[in-house]
Every structure is written in structure tokens, then in C-alpha cells.
Amino acid sequence: MRTYDITLTISPDLPTWPGDPGVEIERVEKIEDGSNANVSRVDMGVHTGTHVDAPYHFLQDGITVDELNLSLLTGRAYVLHLPEVDLITAAVLEEAQIPPRTRRVLFKTRNSELWAGAETEFQTDFVGLSEDGAEYLVRRGVKLVGMDYLSIAPFKQSRPTHERLLEAGVVVVEGLNLTEVDQGRYTIYCLPLKIANSDGAPARAILIGV
Amino acid sequence: MRTYDITLTISPDLPTWPGDPGVEIERVEKIEDGSNANVSRVDMGVHTGTHVDAPYHFLQDGITVDELNLSLLTGRAYVLHLPEVDLITAAVLEEAQIPPRTRRVLFKTRNSELWAGAETEFQTDFVGLSEDGAEYLVRRGVKLVGMDYLSIAPFKQSRPTHERLLEAGVVVVEGLNLTEVDQGRYTIYCLPLKIANSDGAPARAILIGV
Numbered sequence: 001m002r003t004y005d006i007t008l009t010i011s012p013d014l015p016t017w018p019g020d021p022g023v024e025i026e027r028v029e030k031i032e033d034g035s036n037a038n039v040s041r042v043d044m045g046v047h048t049g050t051h052v053d054a055p056y057h058f059l060q061d062g063i064t065v066d067e068l069n070l071s072l073l074t075g076r077a078y079v080l081h082l083p084e085v086d087l088i089t090a091a092v093l094e095e096a097q098i099p100p101r102t103r104r105v106l107f108k109t110r111n112s113e114l115w116a117g118a119e120t121e122f123q124t125d126f127v128g129l130s131e132d133g134a135e136y137l138v139r140r141g142v143k144l145v146g147m148d149y150l151s152i153a154p155f156k157q158s159r160p161t162h163e164r165l166l167e168a169g170v171v172v173v174e175g176l177n178l179t180e181v182d183q184g185r186y187t188i189y190c191l192p193l194k195i196a197n198s199d200g201a202p203a204r205a206i207l208i209g210v
Numbered sequence: 211m212r213t214y215d216i217t218l219t220i221s222p223d224l225p226t227w228p229g230d231p232g233v234e235i236e237r238v239e240k241i242e243d244g245s246n247a248n249v250s251r252v253d254m255g256v257h258t259g260t261h262v263d264a265p266y267h268f269l270q271d272g273i274t275v276d277e278l279n280l281s282l283l284t285g286r287a288y289v290l291h292l293p294e295v296d297l298i299t300a301a302v303l304e305e306a307q308i309p310p311r312t313r314r315v316l317f318k319t320r321n322s323e324l325w326a327g328a329e330t331e332f333q334t335d336f337v338g339l340s341e342d343g344a345e346y347l348v349r350r351g352v353k354l355v356g357m358d359y360l361s362i363a364p365f366k367q368s369r370p371t372h373e374r375l376l377e378a379g380v381v382v383v384e385g386l387n388l389t390e391v392d393q394g395r396y397t398i399y400c401l402p403l404k405i406a407n408s409d410g411a412p413a414r415a416i417l418i419g420v
Binding site: 009011019020021029032036039040041049050056058070071074189192193196197200 | 218219220221230235237238241242246247248249250251252254257266267280281284368369372399402403404405406408412414
């Protein structure tokens with residue numbers, strides 16, 4: 001059983017969402033300067049790199065990331081490869097024939113090529129999930145949706161897609177790096193930091209082949 | 211199979227190591243102020259709360275946290291309950307009869323009572339692992355060691371214990387909350403953030419009953 005690390009590396013070079021805080025990493029204690037140990041500090045937005053959105057990101061009465069149910073964040077998942085698609089709509093999903101009883105879906109799109117190419121500039125023309133695509137997934141009983149760019153929704157259309165998913169208690173995982181992963185079934189462990197009362201948290205996510 | 215979250219919640223109230231950066235969490239975009247979404251920022255030391263030490267924390271030529279092998283961070287683990295012990299020595303471990311072929315050991319000590327009591331002040335009299343205890347674990351082939359306080363080593367004696375473990379490629383996990391967990395066998399998923407070139411990283415860690 002192979003383990004795939006589907007997490008982006010957090011560094012100041014990582015593209016971040018326009019207007020969000022950037023990534024700052026600083027080594028504040030250095031052995032070479034006489035300290036007992038090397039100790040670093042990180043300052044970043046909680047939606048940096050591979051991360052989880054809590055309902056509170058878009059819903060004022062939504063739960064926060066420390067309250068998310070671990071049983072949604074771990075378990076069987078299906079990676080759907082859509083290399084030719086610019087917008088993931090209900091029609092696209094209908095045609096894709098996601099296996100019955102799928103509860104967690106990760107979308108591998110042309111976005112993944114950006115990570116393969118180590119692109120450091122934020123891109124606006126990434127592939128996203130439409131509002132009707134989100135409604136389709138909710139109707140199907142999906143409980144976790146993952147995307148291989150920094151938002152699940154198309155650029156400048158964040159709210160409708162996020163609202164449909166987060167209102168339905170769907171966990172949204174963004175910033176996945178699926179370059180090494182083929183379409184198929186896996187077990188996912190997506191573990192966000194447990195940050196008190198937060199609208200989201202950076203995560204480490206892995207897939208294990210089944 | 212029950213899942214146990216053995217992660218401390220990251221908040222400004224969490225005790226941090228003396229001299230390490232504190233925890234700052236700030237909501238920088240607020241829906242109630244007209245923003246499209248709630249977005250927070252976190253600023254903290256990488257050894258905050260439940261976290262992993264990379265060899266580079268104490269060894270200038272050691273690997274960094276983004277280079278740690280996931281196969282060490284996930285797999286079978288043994289929780290050893292030592293409620294009466296003030297220092298975990300080789301003699302204590304010999305007597306404890308850790309099961310053969312154990313590769314990951316988590317120590318549940320009286321430290322866990324501090325988390326149960328939600329203590330916010332840093333404590334100096336926590337239970338740690340002695341240098342000869344570290345040597346014993348390395349000889350036994352242990353590859354991951356977890357502790358229920360913010361350091362694996364006794365206070366003011368950090369370096370010898372850390373050096374013995376990190377030189378041998380043992381992953382050190384600190385700040386575990388084992389209050390809800392009994393002695394026995396589990397599967398651990400300890401997933402630190404993938405921070406570039408870092409001496410450590412905060413992690414989310416879970417145990418699954420076997």
C-alpha cells in the first residue's frame with residue numbers, strides 16, 4: 001500500500017489568495033549563534049497551502065475548524081480526474097459516474113499542473129466547482145470535497161459554491177497537490193491543525209492506496 | 211474502532227516553552243465588517259502545542275520537518291501509562307515490558323493531568339525521558355516517541371535526550387494530550403504541517419483503537 005503526500009509545502013514562495021496574509025517563516029533561535037536549539041516561528045493565514053475551510057469561513061453561525069468531526073476527515077475517498085474541464089458542473093459530475101456511496105471526492109484537474117511546475121504566482125483561471133455542482137454533491141451525500149487549487153469555487157464566485165457545501169456540513173479541503181495521484185479509490189487522512197475558533201486551518205493530507 | 215484526538219487546541223492560552231514565540235490568532239477579515247468571508251491569521255512558534263521535532267531542531271546537519279518519512283509518522287503505536295514515575299529511565303522502561311517489535315511509543319504520565327485541568331501556565335516539573343531512557347528506546351528499535359508535555363526531555367536537560375533520539379532518526383512528538391487514552395495498542399496518524407526547512411511543525415495527531 002503506497003502512501004501519497006498530497007500536501008503543498010508551506011514556504012514564502014507559495015502563492016496565497018489575493019488579500020490573504022502571506023507566509024513568513026523566521027528562525028528565531030539559532031544554534032550557530034549560541035542557542036541551545038534551532039527554533040522557528042511561522043506567521044500565515046489559516047487558508048494557506050493545503051487547508052480546510054470550516055463553515056464559519058462563510059457562515060457567521062457556522063462551526064469552527066476545531067469543531068469539525070474527525071470521522072469526515074478520515075476514511076475512504078475517490079479521486080476524480082477531470083483533465084479537460086474548466087468548470088466542474090452538475091452535468092460534468094453526472095457524466096463522470098462517481099462510484100455509488102462515495103462520501104469523499106477529490107478533484108484532480110489541470111490545476112495540478114501548476115503545482116508540478118512549482119508556479120509561485122497566484123492564478124485566477126483555475127478550475128472550480130460551480131454552485132450546481134456543489135448542489136449535486138450534497139444531494140449525492142458527499143461529506144468531503146477536495147480541490148487541487150486554493151479555492152473550491154471559481155475565482156470571483158466564492159460564496160455560492162462554498163455556501164451550498166458548508167451549509168450542508170460538507171468539509172472543504174483546498175490546495176491539494178494531486179500531481180502524483182491517479183483516478184481511483186484511496187483512504188484519506190486529512191488532519192487540519194486544531195486552532196481554536198478558527199475559520200480554517202492548514203492541514204497535512206495523505207492518501208493511502210487501497 | 212474509536213478515534214481519539216490526542217491534539218492540544220492551539221490558542222493564546224496554551225502554555226508555550228519559555229523563550230519561544232507565543233500564539234497570536236487574529237481574524238483579519240470579518241463578514242460582520244463587510245468582508246466576503248472570515249479569514250484568520252496565526253503567528254506561532256513551530257514547537258507550539260502538539261508538534262513534531264525534526265533532527266534540525268538540535269542537530270545542525272539534521273533533516274528538516276518537511277523531509278521526515280511519513281512511514282514513521284503513521285502506523286502501529288503503543289501507549290505506555292506510567293502514572294507514578296517522575297523520570298522515565300532505562301530501568302523504568304525495562305520494567306514496563308513494552309511489547310516486542312514496538313516501533314512507536316507514547317508516554318502517558320502525570321503530565322496529562324495538566325491538560326485535563328486546562329493549565330495555562332508553563333510547568334517546569336513535568337515528567338521527561340532521561341538520556342539512558344532514550345538510549346534504551348534506540349537500542350530497542352523504536353522509531354517514534356511521544357510525550358504528554360511540551361518536551362520529551364526533563365526541564366533544563368533538553369539536549370542529551372533529544373540528541374540520542376534525533377541522531378538515531380527517531381521522530382519526537384511532544385505536547386500530546388493523552389487524557390482520554392488508556393495503555394495499549396493503537397494506530398497513530400501524526401501529521402505535522404509540511405513547513406519548508408523547518409526545525410519542527412505543529413501537528414494534528416489521532417489514535418485509532420485496534
